[in-house]
Amino acid sequence: MNFSPLNIILIGIAGLLGVGFYGLLITRNLIKVVMMLQILIKAVVLALVFAGKISGNLGLGQSTAATVIVADTIVAVVGLALAVQVRRRFGTLDVPQISTLKG
C-alpha cells in the first residue's frame, strides 16, 4: 500500500468514521450524542467530495455534500433544542435514564 494522497484521505475518512462510531457507542449524554453525529457527518461530507474528485464529477460531489451539510445542521439544531427540553422536563441528559422515565 503506497501512501499517495488518495490513500491518506481514505484512511482519514475511515479514521473519522471509526472515532465517530466509537463515540456514539460509549456516549450517554444527549448533547454529546449530537456531537458524535456531527463527527460522522463530517467524515461523510469529506467522503462525498473525495468520491466526486476521483470520479471526475466534483460538481455533483459538492452538490450532495452541500445538501448533507444543510440536513446535518438541521439535525444538530433540532437535537440540541430537544436536549434542552429534555433537561428542563426530566432534569437529566443521561440517555439510559431518560429512556426509563414515563411521561
Next chain:
Amino acid sequence: MESIEYFLLLTGAIFCAYRATVSKRILSSTLYLACISALTSVVIFMLGATQVAVMELSVGAGLVTVLMVYALSVVGEDALDPTSVIPKPLALGLVGTVTILLGWMVYPAIQVTIVSGDVDLASVLWQSRVLDVWIQIVLIFSGVMGVLGLLSERTPGHSEEVHA
C-alpha cells in the same frame, strides 16, 4: 509534499475527534468539534471543492459551535458525560472490525486515475440537482419551525384558558 499536508491535517482531525469523544467536559468537546470542522474544511478546499469548504467552515465551525455553547449555557454545568454502558474494549473491537472491513471494501475502488472534465457546482445545483435545492429549503424551514416549537416557553395557565 501534498501527501504530508493531507496526513498532518487528517491526523489532527482524528486526534481532535478522539479528544472530543473522551473529554469529560462537554465545552471542551465542543471546541474540539470546531477544530475538526476547520481542519476538514481545509482538506475539502485542497480537494478543489471551495464552495463546500466555505460552507463547512461557516456552518460547522461557526453556527453549530455557537448553538452548542448556547445549549450548554441553558443546560448548565452538570453537562458531564457519565461512564458508558457498553464496555469500552467491546466498543473499540466492534468499531475496529467495522472500520477495517469498510477500508477493505472501499480500497480497490479508489485505485483509479482521477478523471478530469469537471462541471461547476452552480450548473449542477441549478440544473440537474434542482430537487436538492428544494429539499434544502424545506429542511431549513422545517428546522426553524421545529426549533421555534421546541424552545417556546409554555405560559402558565394557558391550557386552562383553552379548556375553559
